[in-house]
Amino acid sequence: MSHTNSLLKTLSELKASGTFPQRLLLRDPTVAATIEMDVHQLDSLSIQLSMLRVSPEQATKSPLKDKAADLSQRVTGLMEKLKVVEVDDGRGEALLRSNSPVVNDEQRLYYELIAQRQGTTTLNRYQGSMLRSNRKEVPFILTREAMAKLITDLVG
Secondary structure, X not given: OOHHHXXXXXXXXXXXXXXXXXXXXXXXXXXXXXXXXEEEEEOOOEEEEEEEEEEEOOOOOOXXXXXXXXXXXXXXXXXXXXXXXXXXXXXXXXXXEEOOOEEEOOEEEEEEEEEEOOOOXXXXXXXXXXXXXXXXXXXXXXXXXXXXXXXXXXXX
């Protein structure tokens, strides 16, 4: 079974229970990763979430700069393509953001991905003002199929 198909099966088993938002933890043995997400809504086709964190069981061996460049090319399932903004070897983190953020009036919407040296990646979506230097985290929606592909892309 391919990684994406395995993840699709794991994600299809998610059922809504309790109140939202809630943090969900999943582990997919085929992908060998732990998936953590802050879910705001969940139905049979899609998931609305504000954070997605993917932690592979095996640490990444490639240099952080190479990993960031690879992620910017490999992650294709989001509304905007990601670009590398900064690689901080001292902190062991790389920052990627939407190459072309969505602009509505004075608001800008963009994805932000933090890639850590050992392989953990965290994806959020933000809304920021073009007039002031503030931003807030906002939920985004992915179909379960797009989520499975995204997680596969993040694991590598």
